[in-house]
Amino acid sequence: MEKIRFHNDILPLKDKIFRLALRITLRREVAEDITQETLVRVWERRGEWDTIENMEVYCLTIGRRLAIDHLRQRQQQTEREGEITDYHLSAASTDRMADEVLDQKQRVAQVMELIEQLPEMQRTIIELRDIEGLKYDEIAQVTGLNETQVKVYLHRARKKIRESL
Amino acid sequence: MDYKYIEQLLERYWECQTTLEEETILRKFFAQEDIPASLLPYRDLFLAEENMAQAHLSEDFDARLMERLAIGQPTGATLAVQKGNKEKRHAKVIKISITQQLRPLYRAAAMVAIVLSIGMAAQQGFERNEENVLENNALATSTDSTELFIEQPEMSPQAEAVLTTTQTDSLLEMKVEN
Structure with missing residues (x-):
């Protein structure tokens, strides 16, 4: 019974969890691991399933927490090693932005890069709203913010994107 | 063709006042080929998001997950119990x-x-x-x-x-x- 529920209701959420983890960590392999870890935890807590109102929000919340933990660990490691990373903020992309004769593919890729460069909370909310289509109250549950705060972050993110277009 | 409705929707979109349904209308509109020049710059955002939505896990993800959860496959322990019975x-x-x-x-x-x-x-x-x-x-x-x-x-x-x-x-x- 639990196996059937896992296969029918929970496993189909895997790509959503993956994309959220990818948006937060910006690393594919890490995002895959986080997705697996999330689903393992959800399975281990199968005794609580009946008390969960929204399984999607539940899974995404666990996934986000794990992704944030990973980001923190990575940040601490980087600080210890004294590295200057964030390879996404490369000079090359800013140069290309100035170029006016970019074809559509390149322009789309630029927007994707821009979203990746947003602060974590902003890109998380863009992911949850614009890509996964969650309601504001659901985003609030996943992020632990209230709905007004969610809209403030989303507004900032959309404003930045609009200015770049 | 009048694009006022789309322009209005877009304005409300930037202000985070659109509903999920209205955002779907915008997405469908920008997925078309024929977009007026004035709205063309905004298409990049919706195409980018469409692109980002295509990110999927590797094909062997399910197999690796099931192996870790041990769902559906009898483990060594259960086999031993069955043999004993x-x-x-x-x-x-x-x-x-x-x-x-x-x-x-x-x-x-x-x-x-x-x-x-x-x-x-x-x-x-x-x-x-x-x-x-x-x-x-x-x-x-x-x-x-x-x-x-x-x-x-x-x-x-x-x-x-x-x-x-x-x-x-x-x-x-x-x-x-x-």
Whole structure:
């Protein structure tokens, strides 16, 4: 019974969890691991399933927490090693932005890069709203913010994107 | 074509005032080929998001997950339990078969002995009745009873032999299985 529920209701959420983890960590392999870890935890807590109102929000919340933990660990490691990373903020992309004769593919890729460069909370909310289509109250549950705060972050993110277009 | 509605929706989109349904309308609009020049710059955002929505896990993700969760595949532990149950069941069957095999033998031996002695006693009794030798009756009965006793031990060693071989066989069988 639990196996059937896992296969029918929970496993189909895997790509959503993956994309959220990818948006937060910006690393594919890490995002895959986080997705697996999330689903393992959800399975281990199968005794609580009946008390969960929204399984999607539940899974995404666990996934986000794990992704944030990973980001923190990575940040601490980087600080210890004294590295200057964030390879996404490369000079090359800013140069290309100035170029006016970019074809559509390149322009789309630029927007994707821009979203990746947003602060974590902003890109998380863009992911949850614009890509996964969650309601504001659901985003609030996943992020632990209230709905007004969610809209403030989303507004900032959309404003930045609009200015770049 | 009038794009005022789309322009209005877009304005509300930037202000985070659109509903999910209205955002879907915008997404569908920008997925078209024919977009007026004034709205063209915004298409990049919706195409970018469409692109980002295509990110999927590797194909072997499910297999790796199931391996870790051990759902659907019997683990080493469950297999051992199943094997143990099978052996127990088998041992039980052998036990029953010993008694089942021996019980009819005892019965048959007893039945044959009883039928023979009664039959012989009756025959002898009738013969002697005809000859009117009544005083010999007691002797005849005593002979019959001796016969009965002789016949019974005759069958018993057979039954015992069968019992011993069957027991040894089953013991051997159980040993082999263990």
